[in-house]
Amino acid sequence: MAAQPGPAPADRAREAAVEAALGKLDLDAKTRLLAGRDTWSLPALPEIGLTSLVMSDGPIGVRGVRWTADDPSVALPSPTALAAAWDPELARRAGTLLAQEARRKGVHVLLAPTVNLHRSPLGGRHFEAYSEDPYLTGVIGAAYVSGVQAGGVGTTVKHFVANDAETDRFTVNNLVSERALRELYLAPFEFIVANARPWGVMTAYNTVNGTTMTEHRRLVNEVLRGEWGFDGCNVSDWTAARSTVGAIEGGLDVAMPGPHTVYGAPLARAVRDGTVAEAVVDGAVRNVLRLAARVGALEGAEPAVTEPPGPVDGAALAREIARRAFVLVKNDSGALPLRPGTVALIGAAARDARVLGGGSATVFPAHVVSPLDGLTAALPEGTLSYAVGADPVTELSVAGQGFELRAVCRDAAGDVIGTGSAPNGAIQWMGSDLPEGVTHDRLHTVELTGTFTPRESGPHTFGIKGSGHFTLTVAGTTYYDETQHPAEDGDRFEAFFGAPVPRAEVALTAGEPVAVSLTFVVALPDDIPFEVVAFALCHQQPRRDADELIAEAAEAARAADTAVVVVATTERVESEGFDRTDLALPGRQDDLVRAVAAANPRTVVVVNSGSPVELPWRDDVAAVLLSWFPGQEGGAALADVLTGAHEPGGRLPTTWGPLADAPVTRVVPENGELAYTEDLFIGYRAWEKEGRTPSYPFGHGLGYTDWTYESVEVDGTTAKVRVRNTGERPGREVVQVYLAPAGSGPGRPARRLAGFAGVQAGPGESAEAVVELPRRAFEVWDEASDTWSFVKGSYEIQVGRSITDRRITVTINV
Ligand code: BGC
Secondary structure, eight states: OOOOOOOOHHHHHHHHHHHHHHHTOOHHHHHHHTBOSSSSBOOOBGGGTBOOOBEEOOSSSOOOSOOSTTSOOOOOOOHHHHHHTTOHHHHHHHHHHHHHHHHHTTOSEEOOOBOOOOSOTTOTTGGGSOOSOHHHHHHHHHHHHHHHHHTTOEEOEEEETTOOOOTTTTTOEEEOOHHHIIIIISHHHHHHHHHHOOSEEEEOSSEETTEEGGGOHIIIIIIIIIITOOOSEEEEOTTOOOOHHHHHHTTOOBBOSOSSOSSSHHHHHHHHTTSSOHHHHHHHHHHHHHHHHHHTOBTTSOOSOSSOOOOOOHHHHHHHHHHHHOEEEEEGGGOOSOOSSOEEEEOHHHHSOOOSOOSTTOOOOSOOOOHHHHHHHHSOTTSEEEEOOOOOOOSOEESOTTEEEEEEEEOTTSOEEEEEEESSSEEEEETTOOSTTOOTTTOOEEEEEEEEOOSSOEEEEEEEESSEEEEEEETTEEEEEEEEOOOTTOOTTHHHHSOOEEEEEEEEOTTOOEEEEEEEEOOOOTTOOSOEEEEEEEEEOOOOOHHHHHHHHHHHHHHSSEEEEEEEOOTTTSOTTOOOSOOOOSTTHHHHHHHHHHHOSSEEEEEEOSSOOOOTTGGGSSEEEEOOSOOTTHHHHHHHHHHTSSOOOOOOSSOBOOGGGOSOOOOSOBTTEEEOTTTTOOHHHHHHHHTOOOSBOTTOOBOSSOEEEEEEEEETTEEEEEEEEOSSSOEEEEEEEEEEESSOTTTOOSOEEEEEEEEEEOTTOEEEEEEEOOGGGGEEEETTTTEEEEOOSEEEEEEESSSSOEEEEEEEEO
16 A cells, blocks of 8 residues: 655644644633634734634625625625536636635635535525535535635635534434435535645534534544544534533534633633543644644744735626526527617616625625626617516515615713714624724614615615614604514524514605614624624615516517516525525516516526526526526626627536425424435435426536537546537537446435536537546445445446436446
8 A cells, every 4th residue: 555645844844833832822821712702713822923813704705804895895606606617617716816805804714615515495505505416516615625725715614514404503403324424415525625625614503413513523523534634623603512521522623703602711611620631622722723824823834825826806707707607598599699689678686686695605795787787888878678577575675775874882871982884774793893982891772874865756664673672763753662572483693684574664755865763772682692783774665566567577578679587586585594485486576577478589587596496487488597696797797698798607506496396395303303314315316216307407508509429438437528519609518427327226326427527619629528537436335334335337427418418328347
């Protein structure tokens, strides 16, 4: 057996610096280092030259330590979109940009990527994970981690493990077989550890097979560290650490956020009374110091990256990823690219674009290019009309358009102690992120005050998100002066992710400003162990008659050569903290599409959602383009693709189909338990097993040219695939290789994605895709022997454009 290479000299030198620093710390300093100093950072320890390590979400941008539009970030397309590009190099470049953003914001560790799987389309954070396939997830995740870390910034691959839905996420006990864990849910983590050597991992809120993940000694210490050799730092998900001894013995290095955690003083006490060995604490401290050394926060240790890569143009990259991610699932009679002529653009999301998913993944871009902005810039003047058609937002949203607000902070005596800016109606102050001069001790009330200038006349609804005592005044009248209680089944972070409650309806006139004020008596929810002030003023436009809006849009469609309808989900449909209960588009959007399609046979539908939605009208329209949450430049990228300046490059990273046919729909635990009874059969594995035909299969996506598959040559485990561009313009093809064992094997899925490669060719040219088939594709987890087992025999190598559009098959024996 070949000798394993030892650590590189730089690693050895860094380890020596880490040991030296560790040796200088006393028990109190060590245990303090393992607990958040505040919401986003660890304490500095000047005695060893350690600066405070700062962490931030992730994954589509770097929010920084402030949760506000005052501190903007580049917003890239959603992770589902990044995966849809099927291009690790593009994911790596996204990582490089994010490292640059992190450095700009003083962030050392990015809380990303999310590599949980699309077990069920109902999962609320589906948009934030890559794929239903563990291999594709691993490849994209590893490239992303490599990109971020090549910029000298750490990552925490999350959420380890089986955090695949949101219902009761803090407590749910997911019951998963060892084989499904190994072959599906652990697989992306394992791949990323092996291929990108991440500097961090985040352990999940949930329990797996009876043990909460922040205490899961077997999966963390034995599997992640022991078997796979992970040498990074293990950070808890926010508030996930529950017990001092359980967590430290279970391999959790850092309990976030602080200052009130199970580490720090309670951990020092546990060592002093002999319950925990100091050597165990040392192990965790070593992991934190190693992370600090790698990111350059420990004096005397050489950072892993001394010269970060050159500057990346964030806006240009966001636009490139978006168009490379759009999936054209249907394009009858060449409806796209658009021909010269007039275009009726329809849909609320065409004007007020939904560019990112909600929850902790939220960042605040400096600007957003909506589809209306993008097409206005790209199309000749006078050729574009716009109609709302239908509004997907069926409830209030955070006050934004038309509001001019600021926050006034007062003490208990009513004296003003500070004022802060409020770019929109949401106040989300954490830790020391308070307006100048304000402290949590003195702060008694926050008043959001300013004006609202309506865009439309009619009854406007105002409401409140959050819990506590609120006073709401609009145009001089107080409409609410009471205590709003949290929803009984709400998430702990409801003030961030919960539902707004309507509290006032006020008739207003377009263009005439009115005074608005919302005062909150600051109170911390009992179960949030860190300092936070969070609430929001919410608003809803007057509701116009829905039938009238649809009729107006149909009229606009009839008058134009092409109709482009943008349909969307909302923040109340796809976000953190809850799961979906159906896959329908909210509001009257399905009726809208049907009416527009009846008025104009050349109707193109753009689906602006992070995860699958039902498209019941898909047979009635000419083209369907999935745009995901396309990031801040989404509208510009959409114009690139609709006009044909670029082809849409995406392929589905997850199967799209109606909920009634979806194989895995259970995301709600029973008596605290969620059994993964489908075992190995999620995503395409399950659709195939059930013999069901989805609307659009895994891997599917059309470009603007055509491809033929000419030959496949297999040499050992290398497949060489020759494809030819038979269309009229240059293009990129994602050559997909599926591996199908002969016979069903030991309970194996019919086939699995074993590899893929992107190739480019001009019209008439051919190109060769070279795909290495990994050994793991031939292996199954053998529960009897607790190891991977290579399954010998005959396999079909099936090469094609999607899991169902397989063009060439060759058989091999291994
Ligand atoms: C989420 C994590 C996130 C953390 C910090 C948690 O609620 O589950 O993904 O990184 O908050 O915002």
